[in-house]
Every structure is written in C-alpha cells, then in structure tokens.
Amino acid sequence: MSASCRTDRNTKTNVTCVTRLHPFSTKEAYNNHLPCCLSHPAQQGIYPNPDDQNDCTLKFKSIQKQHRIPVYLVCDFESFLHPLSMENDDDETFGMKAVEEHRVSGFCCYRVASDEKYHTLPEVYSGCCLELDLCTYSADLDIVCFGIVI
Numbered sequence: 001m002s003a004s005c006r007t008d009r010n011t012k013t014n015v016t017c018v019t020r021l022h023p024f025s026t027k028e029a030y031n032n033h034l035p036c037c038l039s040h041p042a043q044q045g046i047y048p049n050p051d052d053q054n055d056c057t058l059k060f061k062s063i064q065k066q067h068r069i070p071v072y073l074v075c076d077f078e079s080f081l082h083p084l085s086m087e088n089d090d091d092e093t094f095g096m097k098a099v100e101e102h103r104v105s106g107f108c109c110y111r112v113a114s115d116e117k118y119h120t121l122p123e124v125y126s127g128c129c130l131e132l133d134l135c136t137y138s139a140d141l142d143i144v145c146f147g148i149v150i
Contacts, residue, residue, distance in 0.1 A: 019095055
C-alpha cells in the first residue's frame, strides 16, 4: 500500500491514504491507520444507471411506514454574520472559539395542514421588531395547532 504526499500552503507534508482518500498530518498517524485500513476492502461508490428510469429516480415506496401529521411548517430564516467583540479571549468551548454570530434578519413561514382551512400563504417578516414578530407568530401558531390536533 502506498501513500501519496502533497504540500499545503504552509509547506507541511501531508500523507494521504489512497484507499480511504483521507489525509494525515504526519507519517506516524498514517502508519497507525494502515493496519486497520488494510483489514477492510477499499471504498467504492456505486452510481445509478442513468438509462434505467427505475434505478435513477429516488422514490418513497413504503407508504405503510408513513405517519400522518396534522400540521407541517415550512420556515426559512435569513441571517447575517456579525463579528463578536474579542474582550474575553479565554472564552472557548470544546477547544473552539466563536468569532462571529448569526443574527436573524428575517424569516418566512407558512403552514400546511390536513384540513385546508388551516393552510396559510407564505408570510415574510423582516425589520426592527423581528423577535416580537417571531414570538407573536409562534404564539398564534400554537393556538391554531392545538385546535387542529384536538
């Protein structure tokens, strides 16, 4: 089994397992991986036949395994990344330090229900009172969904 080597931006040599296509930062890490790697067959991707309609189309066939749900929500949130202040440099979680946070700038939501009278058109919210809009929408939704489920 041979390994391929490549050089990254910092001119450090990486060793890549050609069977698993996984890069290792040191030759020692690669050598530790090698015995386990050689005990398993190589990975192989099997692609569908594009000429066979049944083979290349994804279908859900186990209808008996479905569960009916009375309400289905479709939501999309838009956000911007904002840099965090670096006042507390010691604030790390699991060895990672947050440098940016997502701030929601808008959302769109619509409801699909088993009873068509509870369907809604997509509603778009954005602006300065976004948290209040989201809380109000959520509270209204809770009341309507409780009525649908019962």
